[in-house]
Amino acid sequence: MAASELEKIIDGIAADARSASLLIQNHSTEEINRALLAMAGYLESEKTTLQAENGKDLEAGRAKGLAPAMLDRLTLSDKTIASMVTGLKEVAALQSPVGNLYEERVRPNGLKICKMRVPIGVIGIIYEARPNVTVDAAAICLKSRNAVILRGGSEAFHSNNALCTLFSRALEEAGLPAAALQFIPTTDRAAVELLLCKDEQVDLIIPRGGEGLIRMVVEKSRIPVIKHYKGVCHVFVSANADMQKALSIAVNAKVQRPGVCNAMETLLLDSGLDLQKRKNIAAALIDNGVALFGDSESRKLSDKILEIDEKNWSDEYLDLRLSIATVNGLDGAVSHINKYGSRHTDSIVTESPEEADAFIARVDSASVMVNASTRFSDGGEYGMGCEIGISTDKLHSRGPMGIEDLTTYKWIVRGNGQVRG
Amino acid sequence: MAASELEKIIDGIAADARSASLLIQNHSTEEINRALLAMAGYLESEKTTLQAENGKDLEAGRAKGLAPAMLDRLTLSDKTIASMVTGLKEVAALQSPVGNLYEERVRPNGLKICKMRVPIGVIGIIYEARPNVTVDAAAICLKSRNAVILRGGSEAFHSNNALCTLFSRALEEAGLPAAALQFIPTTDRAAVELLLCKDEQVDLIIPRGGEGLIRMVVEKSRIPVIKHYKGVCHVFVSANADMQKALSIAVNAKVQRPGVCNAMETLLLDSGLDLQKRKNIAAALIDNGVALFGDSESRKLSDKILEIDEKNWSDEYLDLRLSIATVNGLDGAVSHINKYGSRHTDSIVTESPEEADAFIARVDSASVMVNASTRFSDGGEYGMGCEIGISTDKLHSRGPMGIEDLTTYKWIVRGNGQVRG
Numbered sequence: 001m002a003a004s005e006l007e008k009i010i011d012g013i014a015a016d017a018r019s020a021s022l023l024i025q026n027h028s029t030e031e032i033n034r035a036l037l038a039m040a041g042y043l044e045s046e047k048t049t050l051q052a053e054n055g056k057d058l059e060a061g062r063a064k065g066l067a068p069a070m071l072d073r074l075t076l077s078d079k080t081i082a083s084m085v086t087g088l089k090e091v092a093a094l095q096s097p098v099g100n101l102y103e104e105r106v107r108p109n110g111l112k113i114c115k116m117r118v119p120i121g122v123i124g125i126i127y128e129a130r131p132n133v134t135v136d137a138a139a140i141c142l143k144s145r146n147a148v149i150l151r152g153g154s155e156a157f158h159s160n161n162a163l164c165t166l167f168s169r170a171l172e173e174a175g176l177p178a179a180a181l182q183f184i185p186t187t188d189r190a191a192v193e194l195l196l197c198k199d200e201q202v203d204l205i206i207p208r209g210g211e212g213l214i215r216m217v218v219e220k221s222r223i224p225v226i227k228h229y230k231g232v233c234h235v236f237v238s239a240n241a242d243m244q245k246a247l248s249i250a251v252n253a254k255v256q257r258p259g260v261c262n263a264m265e266t267l268l269l270d271s272g273l274d275l276q277k278r279k280n281i282a283a284a285l286i287d288n289g290v291a292l293f294g295d296s297e298s299r300k301l302s303d304k305i306l307e308i309d310e311k312n313w314s315d316e317y318l319d320l321r322l323s324i325a326t327v328n329g330l331d332g333a334v335s336h337i338n339k340y341g342s343r344h345t346d347s348i349v350t351e352s353p354e355e356a357d358a359f360i361a362r363v364d365s366a367s368v369m370v371n372a373s374t375r376f377s378d379g380g381e382y383g384m385g386c387e388i389g390i391s392t393d394k395l396h397s398r399g400p401m402g403i404e405d406l407t408t409y410k411w412i413v414r415g416n417g418q419v420r421g
Numbered sequence: 422m423a424a425s426e427l428e429k430i431i432d433g434i435a436a437d438a439r440s441a442s443l444l445i446q447n448h449s450t451e452e453i454n455r456a457l458l459a460m461a462g463y464l465e466s467e468k469t470t471l472q473a474e475n476g477k478d479l480e481a482g483r484a485k486g487l488a489p490a491m492l493d494r495l496t497l498s499d500k501t502i503a504s505m506v507t508g509l510k511e512v513a514a515l516q517s518p519v520g521n522l523y524e525e526r527v528r529p530n531g532l533k534i535c536k537m538r539v540p541i542g543v544i545g546i547i548y549e550a551r552p553n554v555t556v557d558a559a560a561i562c563l564k565s566r567n568a569v570i571l572r573g574g575s576e577a578f579h580s581n582n583a584l585c586t587l588f589s590r591a592l593e594e595a596g597l598p599a600a601a602l603q604f605i606p607t608t609d610r611a612a613v614e615l616l617l618c619k620d621e622q623v624d625l626i627i628p629r630g631g632e633g634l635i636r637m638v639v640e641k642s643r644i645p646v647i648k649h650y651k652g653v654c655h656v657f658v659s660a661n662a663d664m665q666k667a668l669s670i671a672v673n674a675k676v677q678r679p680g681v682c683n684a685m686e687t688l689l690l691d692s693g694l695d696l697q698k699r700k701n702i703a704a705a706l707i708d709n710g711v712a713l714f715g716d717s718e719s720r721k722l723s724d725k726i727l728e729i730d731e732k733n734w735s736d737e738y739l740d741l742r743l744s745i746a747t748v749n750g751l752d753g754a755v756s757h758i759n760k761y762g763s764r765h766t767d768s769i770v771t772e773s774p775e776e777a778d779a780f781i782a783r784v785d786s787a788s789v790m791v792n793a794s795t796r797f798s799d800g801g802e803y804g805m806g807c808e809i810g811i812s813t814d815k816l817h818s819r820g821p822m823g824i825e826d827l828t829t830y831k832w833i834v835r836g837n838g839q840v841r842g
Contacts (some may be wrong), residue, residue: 022759026782105804111793113803120815121785199639203815218620218643224816225645245838252840338443347834360833361447364542372532372836381841382534382832383526394541394624394829395645396817408815411803412781413768415793417666419673420802 001188010194013149013182014201017122020179021147025098025119027176029143033092035174036139040088042166043081043135051076053162054131061129061155073130074156084135087386091139094385097404098145101412109418115409119145121203123406124195126217128209129153134163137208138181140388142171144406147180149202151195153209154187161185196221204406208389226391226401230316231261231344233374236333236359237281238350239272245371246277246349247284252373253347255288259318261390262345262377266313266323268333269298282324290322297326313340330355334362341365343392345377345399366392366399422609431615434570434603435622438543441600442568446519446540448597450564454513456595457560461509463587464502464556472497474583475552482550482576494551495577505556508807512560515806518825519566522833530839536830540566542624544827545616547638549630550574555584558629559602561809563592565827568601570623572616574630575608582606617642625827629810647812647822651737652682652765654795657754657780658702659771660693666792667698667770668705673794674768676709680739682811683766683798687734687744689754690719703745711743718747734761751776755783762786764813766798766820787813787820 024032043050054076061071097117104114123146125137134152141148152160164183172178184191196205199222206226207217214227235253237246253264267285269278282292282301293308294301301324308323313336315323327333337346347369348359356370367377377399379387384402391397397405445453464471475497482492518538525535544567546558555573562569573581585604593599605612617626620643627647628638635648656674658667674685688706690699703713703722714729715722722745729744734757736744748754758767768790769780777791788798798820800808805823812818818826 022783022785025785107802107804111797111802116781222639224814226816242838248838248840256841356835360537360831362443364443364446365831367832367834369834370836371838372834373840375841376532376834376836376839377832381528381532383528393645395647398829399832408819410781410786411788411798411820413788413790413793413797414777415791415797417663417669417792418797419669419794420677420796 001186003190006186006188006190007194009186010184010191010198013184014122014195014198016179017147017149017182018201020177021119021121023177024142024147024180025145027145029096029098031174031176032096032143032145035170035176036088036092036143038170038173039135039139039167040085042170043085043088046166047078047081050081050159050162050166054159056158057156064155066155070129070155074159076131076159080132084132087136088139091143091386094143094403096143096145097407110416111418112414114412116412117404117407118410120406120408122147122149122201124149124151124202124205124223126151126192126205126207126209126213127153128213129155131156131159131163133208134160135167137206137388138167140386140403141406142180144403146406147182149182149184149195151184151192157187193220196223199223206389224396226389226393226395226397228261228390228392230342230392231263231390232265232314232316232340232342233262233344233377234266234268234333234337234341234346235264235374236268236327236337236346236348237270237273238330238333238348238352238355239270240352240355241270241273241349242351242371243277243280246281249347249349249371249373250281251284251288253375254285254290254322255320256373256375258320261316262374263318264322264374265316266325266336266340268325268327268336270333271297271326271328278326285322290320292322292324294324295326298324314342316342330358334359338362338364344390345369345374347372347374366390422607424611427607427609427611428615430607431605431612431619434605435543435616435619437600438568438570438603439622441598442540442542444598445563445568445601446566448566450517450519452595452597453517453564453566456591456597457509457513457564459591459594460556460560460588461506463591464506464509467587468499468502471502471580471583471587475580477579478577485576487576491550491576495580497552497580501553505553508557509560512564512807515564515824517564517566518828531837532839533835535833537833538825538828539831541827541829543568543570543622545570545572545623545626545644547572547613547626547628547630547634548574549634550576552577552580552584554629555581556588558627558809559588561807561824562827563601565824567827568603570603570605570616572605572613578608614641617644620644627810645817647810647814647816647818649682649811649813651763651813652684652811653686653735653737653761653763654683654765654798655687655689655754655758655762655767656685656795657689657748657758657767657769658691658694659751659754659769659773659776660691661773661776662691662694662770663772663792664698664701667702670768670770670792670794671702672705672709674796675706675711675743676741677794677796679741682737683795684739685743685795686737687746687757687761689746689748689757691754692718692747692749699747706743711741713743713745715745716747719745735763737763751779755780759783759785765811766790766795768793768795787811
């Protein structure tokens with residue numbers, strides 16, 4: 001595609017999304033819910049068409065030699081579609097915070113001032129070849145009455161195109177502006193760079209995918225970005241730990257689902273903890289198939305622990321490998337976490353309330369836990385009902401992000417003719 | 422300075438600020454207040470030294486031919502210093518939100534989850550040649566227990582250096598880490614670009630100054646930026662307006678202090694408003710020395726109204742010039758504001774509650790007002806006690822920003838051994 005033609009397309013998409021965002025913000029939650037449920041219906045009634053379009057992507061993917069895991073994520077199986085339907089119904093059932101008034105105050109001059117929760121406006125989602133994200137992310141953005149621009153991985157182009165066509169139809173059917181959902185109709189990579197410069201029309205970019213994709217977005221974007229780099233989560237077993245809790249939390253945090261961002265990547269053992277207890281924890285992990293990489297002190301716990309390289313303390317393995325370090329009490333644990341962690345989720349196992357409070361105060365992470373598995377760091381587990389992602393940033397939103405995180409506020413000032421003296 | 426040497430300096434500053442941020446977050450508000458009051462004392466006791474350093478900047482500025490307004494802002498007069506002292510005392514007197522717990526919930530599995538308000542971490546302030554910003558901005562950042570990196574305009578280098586030296590001494594005297602305040606000890610412009618890449622250490626950049634400075638920061642920064650582009654504020658006088666309120670608000674919003682961001686730049690008159698009433702408003706503004714630039718319909722109100730060029734509807738005049746448009750009711754006003762405004766502050770004058778509510782719902786600006794002068798859009802007027810700036814962004818903070826806007830939250834999860842099933 002010619003550069004000027006592509007520019008025209010992206011200009012149009014950004015402008016249309018901005019206009020639609022000004023309309024959709026004043027539609028009712030009932031109308032939005034109607035659209036979400038209509039989309040759930042379409043996913044079921046148009047399943048054959050969707051899977052035929054998805055088949056084109058899968059065929060091209062196989063020809064291109066995509067890895068099996070990637071083909072798996074690309075597949076719109078009956079199960080994937082059913083889970084998208086469930087997701088839409090859950091999001092439709094959630095309360096919307098839009099329109100809520102808070103921080104109300106009356107000033108000495110009689111001005112009545114408050115904040116009102118409002119949609120952010122236009123949100124761009126840039127993600128990899130996972131067509132389920134198309135529906136999940138769009139649903140959360142629309143529920144909070146934002147317009148959304150979707151740019152999925154090129155390998156899922158036909159699937160995403162088919163899903164977005166249905167979603168636009170569902171929006172129209174509910175009386176909402178179809179332009180509130182924008183699909184970038186090209187796999188040209190230059191489209192992303194053009195989109196990232198549209199800071200007059202687009203209010204927020206959420207990239208979802210590997211670290212390479214996210215770093216590219218951060219570097220090129222003039223639009224604010226909320227991102228998730230990685231989850232290098234720690235569990236610190238203090239000398240004051242209850243051993244039963246320590247054993248079950250350490251094993252659960254690593255083994256229950258090692259491929260996700262809230263799984264433990266580093267175990268920190270207090271040097272003040274009884275040697276036999278430390279050996280038991282290492283043995284429990286090894287028994288569960290975990291491959292341990294440790295510093296020299298930790299390697300004394302089992303001859304199966306391999307030597308770790310300094311640079312690996314920041315690794316997100318996403319499998320059954322685990323770093324293990326012996327640290328000097330709370331101070332040692334906190335320094336290790338703040339130096340090598342990714343500010344995602346870190347947990348302490350301790351029976352000392354003072355130590356727990358100090359850990360909470362000093363660990364600089366989005367989620368800080370006491371006597372709980374890091375695996376709980378999740379929108380659903382926190383009671384948010386849905387999740388658009390987990391932020392490792394500090395601005396606007398931190399940790400699991402739900403519907404409210406896709407809103408902002410405006411100041412409302414009501415007077416009766418006041419002027420400034 | 423050699424590039425590698427500069428890089429080493431900025432690396433060191435970013436790393437030191439990050440370490441200090443982890444320390445200062447756990448000091449008490451009392452200690453912070455002691456430092457702020459010690460600095461207030463130094464401003465008075467070291468006034469002669471400060472003014473001597475400031476004299477060097479002023480002399481160089483005069484030799485360089487700086488404009489009188491710029492020299493004025495650069496001057497550390499007795500009055501400027503007194504107002505910095507007052508500012509420090511006011512910030513010391515404010516409540517700190519750090520440590521507050523909120524959104525508490527207990528999950529069905531017994532996990533106790535809440536959010537805790539915490540400092541953002543390291544904040545970089547990039548600003549022009551106004552040495553008072555050095556003290557005002559540092560005080561607000563430190564009060565909210567952040568570390569701060571200051572980079573002021575090169576014309577104020579000696580003044581800023583002297584102020585920061587005193588502030589570091591005040592921090593030490595209060596038992597706080599002096600490294601929590603970092604001054605970039607060079608006027609080399611490359612230092613800013615290096616700083617903007619330090620996204621591992623610096624959490625937020627706040628640029629303060631002209632549009633050119635801010636656009637440069639947004640383009641180069643990998644660190645989240647909260648910014649204020651400009652204030653193109655509107656007052657819309659509806660056909661349902663009380664004329665006495667309309668006259669006083671229009672004149673106050675434009676004339677009381679035209680050089681600031683919350684002054685009115687465009688007056689919108691409802692075509693349904695009686696012609697004589699519209700003429701009276703135009704006449705009142707002209708009588709107050711305002712130069713009007715209008716569309717053809719508005720030019721019928723007085724032969725003193727000059728023709729406006731389409732491109733000027735987005736102008737921030739910052740003086741007694743004013744754009745004037747005649748619009749078709751609420752719809753016309755809302756479209757004009759959302760098209761040409763800067764999402765800063767817009768006000769409607771109306772006696773109709775329904776019209777007021779529709780204006781509030783549909784105008785996409787940080788502050789939306791009813792029957793009040795736009796000049797009230799200000800941290801002090803909103804009851805925040807101080808202001809680090811006014812955001813025209815939508816993420817994290819919108820409109821006037823106070824101490825709470827320089828904080829974020831962490832999720833606290835307390836369990837008794839829970840693991841995920």
